[in-house]
Amino acid sequence: MTASETLPKVICVARARIPTTQGPEIFLHLYANDKDNKEHLAIVFGEDIRSRTLFKQRSGESQQERMIRGAYVGKLFPGRTVADRDERAGIELKFSNDGELITDEHTWHDQDTLVRIHSECYTGETAWSARCDCGEQFDRAGKLMALDREGDIKGGSGKGVIVYLRQEGRGIGLGEKLKAYNLQDLGADTVQANLMLKHPADGRDFSLGRAILIDLGIEKVRLLTNNPDKVEQVEYPPFLHCVERVPMVPLSWTSEEEGIHSTEIEGYLRTKVERMGHLLQKPLQLHTADEVTKTSITTRSIL
Numbered sequence: 371m372t373a374s375e376t377l378p379k380v381i382c383v384a385r386a387r388i389p390t391t392q393g394p395e396i397f398l399h400l401y402a403n404d405k406d407n408k409e410h411l412a413i414v415f416g417e418d419i420r421s422r423t424l425f426k427q428r429s430g431e432s433q434q435e436r437m438i439r440g441a442y443v444g445k446l447f448p449g450r451t452v453a454d455r456d457e458r459a460g461i462e463l464k465f466s467n468d469g470e471l472i473t474d475e476h477t478w479h480d481q482d483t484l485v486r487i488h489s490e491c492y493t494g495e496t497a498w499s500a501r502c503d504c505g506e507q508f509d510r511a512g513k514l515m516a517l518d519r520e521g522d523i524k525g526g527s528g529k530g531v532i533v534y535l536r537q538e539g540r541g542i543g544l545g546e547k548l549k550a551y552n553l554q555d556l557g558a559d560t561v562q563a564n565l566m567l568k569h570p571a572d573g574r575d576f577s578l579g580r581a582i583l584i585d586l587g588i589e590k591v592r593l594l595t596n597n598p599d600k601v602e603q604v605e606y607p608p609f610l611h612c613v614e615r616v617p618m619v620p621l622s623w624t625s626e627e628e629g630i631h632s633t634e635i636e637g638y639l640r641t642k643v644e645r646m647g648h649l650l651q652k653p654l655q656l657h658t659a660d661e662v663t664k665t666s667i668t669t670r671s672i673l
């Protein structure tokens with residue numbers, strides 16, 4: 371993907387601090403755009419990852435109005451009157467003559483950033499579905515962004531972005547996805563079911579994800595995905611570059627207790643690998659010496 375490809379216009383409408391039940395606070399950004407009328411989101415770990423469209427100064431706008439939109443530096447507290455300066459923290463943002471945010475030490479830039487471009491999945495994220503791993507991926511992405519590392523995976527150390535695209539059902543919407551589930555219960559796989567409903571296997575468009583990342587000043591992306599198409603979509607020189615693909619191995623593949631264990635999930639993952647080219651491989655199950663004398667390496671059938 372090169373910069374000659376048109377980038378949709380996005381504008382961050384509002385941002386708010388969300389203390390989470392998991393520990394770290396996040397900054398939820400809501401976007402409007404010129405391609406669809408959906409409210410795409412960015413879940414941002416780190417106060418200093420700043421949306422350029424949110425922070426751009428608007429003529430005639432008061433400091434109070436800026437704070438209400440979420441275009442403030444540092445922390446809000448009762449009695450605060452200036453958005454662009456946090457007296458308590460001693461931080462002040464600078465702007466160019468035409469009101470653009472000037473990137474300085476108070477704004478995250480030019481560093482590798484852990485990113486997930488995640489498509490909405492109501493069933494997997496909210497309805498406890500064991501048909502897919504979307505909910506697990508969403509949770510793990512957030513966890514990894516808060517951690518310095520998890521096993522041999524370098525985390526985000528409190529910095530990261532989950533771009534949350536309202537592309538339910540790989541873009542076909544929840545109603546059609548429910549019909550696809552019924553077709554799957556009748557024996558179709560997730561690709562066949564989409565095609566039988568006269569939809570493309572995967573009709574998603576990640577250009578809004580690119581535009582949101584660029585708006586947030588992200589340049590070098592460590593992308594949490596198994597989907598090669600997402601890696602390709604994030605390449606947008608000279609603005610955006612995927613420096614690393616960070617695999618998301620299903621928890622159930624490395625743990626008997628954790629993760630989703632269901633017949634449906636095996637078929638879902640199998641289809642991703644065999645029919646959608648996802649880069650997923652079951653880790654080798656190494657028998658440790660104290661379990662068996664032989665040191666054979668056995669691999670469970672991949673799928």
Ligand SMILES: Nc1nc2c(ncn2[C@@H]2O[C@H](COP(=O)(O)OP(=O)(O)OP(=O)(O)O)[C@@H](O)[C@H]2O)c(=O)[nH]1
Pocket residue numbers: 487488489490491492501502503504507537538539540541542547550551560564594595596597600618648
């Ligand atoms: N049409 C259809 N969509 C599904 C089905 N199961 C999950 N989905 C959708 O597939 C999408 C999952 O996408 P993501 O988890 O963001 O990404 P991915 O393409 O699976 O690749 P990763 O980044 O490796 O997770 C969501 O929009 C889900 O709603 C299904 O059976 N049929």
Ligand SMILES: [Zn+2]
Pocket residue numbers: 491493494495502503504505
């Ligand atoms: Zn899902």
